Amino acid sequence: MSARALNRLGLALVAVVGLAVLVLVPRLFDLDVVLNVTVYMIMAVLALSLALVWGFGGILCFGQSAFFGLGAYTYAIAMINIGESTAPLILAILVPATFAALLGYFIFYGRISDVYLGVITLTVTLILFNSINSTAGPEFHIGSAKLGGFNGVPGIPSLNVPFFKDWQIDLEGMFYLSTASLILTYFGLRALLASYFGRTIVGIRENEQRAQLLGYDPRIYKLATFTIGAALAGYAGCLFANWGNFVSPTIFGLAQSAQIIIWVIVGGRGTLIGPILGCVGIQWLTAALGANAPSGDAGWQALLGNVPLILGAILVAFVLLVPKGIVPTIGGLEALLIRPRAGASR
């Protein structure tokens, strides 16, 4: 089987599984499961945003949560003020994208190296965390929306069908919207990566100097990638604010920003399906550990109930044992099995 046929098969498989989830989950499971799956889908869109920026653009952004949170807060504030969700939805994408474009301009055109990029993006999200966290008083408001500080913003009105204020999207509707968003994001990014732009950013990731010596300006490509990633994260943030009709500053926190990176590491950099699987798998595990109080003596309970500790152990295990992540590692095994017989493939 040629690599091209394999590629098509993979795309078809993702489409079938995606549609199956979209159609079957609400029919087979109760609403609480549907709600859980909805948040997995939303987080998977967020995972894809970093999969693009880091996995393909080679930009290790430690603060993807900054754009996610900005999207969520922008939607919340705009929605409470406007009451009709078309403009808030667009703003939830535009505000993080603009912020990323500005931040990215100084980073990339200022030739800040990779390590500092990580430090700066992490600092940005922590600054946002601390700033929003300390806006608890009634004097902190934008229009009629109170920022709420560490209490967060509750009662965010749900999305409605664009321009039709009364047609609100209900919980099951949110599931369909989130799942469809994930599927469309996946295929949209696949198309982007197959384009001239996508192939160029991968080239720049592989060897920035060579790309430059061929006449590509890496700065503009990186800035564009960074901005697209932020727009996607912002959109995911908007969905997240809808999911619980609530947003709080923890969305900017260290735990959230670290989690996104763990999803991508576990799933595999340089793939799109990997971070989706990593995201869903780890969230499922987190939920399972939290929900099922482990039996046995107190020591075991304390150990297994400590979710951050277990997530940390998973991360360390992956970095040491499966550094490429799940999907590329499986892909490598498969290539070993297929290549010798297939001969030269793409």
Next chain:
Amino acid sequence: MSVPLIETRGLGMRFGGVLAVRDVNFALGEGELRCLIGPNGAGKSTFFKMLTGQLKPTSGTVLLRGEDVTGAEPHDIARRGVGIKTQVPSVFDGLTVRENLWLAASRMHRGARVRAAVDAMLERVGLSAVASRLVGQLAHGQRQWVELGVVLSTDPDLVLLDEPAAGMTDQEVLRTVELVRYINKTKALIVVEHDMQFIRMIATKVTVFNQGAVLIEDNVEAIMHNPTVRDVYLGKQAAAA
């Protein structure tokens, strides 16, 4: 006299207290082939990096067809028709040979013409058989040709080659000589090389660098018999051998 393709006036580069290149006046005409020799640390690679914008000179100017490009960004200079094969092969190791050439060719063409250009270049550098292999998995000599193919795919007017025959087998060196001659049919070239055999096979005019400055500029036979050159460069090499 016509405007040279590339010219430097009083070009200098200082790294802290070290003057790596000093007051280099250099000119190369359209379609000319020039070899650059000199002992290690003579400033050849630094000179190349200044021509391609990878280093900003601390003094002097670089003129490309009479236009001042001193301190321009590397991608800008590349777009004006300067291609370079670096000393350590700079290629996209994680991508296939075909994708490497595609990235270069798509700077010049669009659509189906990219594919045609890539196929033609694969043929030209003799890598059609390994087109689907990752460049990082290829032998050193093959990677050198990938880089040559990548550089040529952007169709530059001036090609800089930094030690193109380094680490190659005799047979590969012969192929590279052939390629250099082919490139020189349509493009100007500056070649840095240590291998005097190689230089003899391709060279017309040679510029000798020593301690950051141009020592002498002459045709290859005269250079070979110049006692000063022998002293600073060839003599040392002979003594080391």
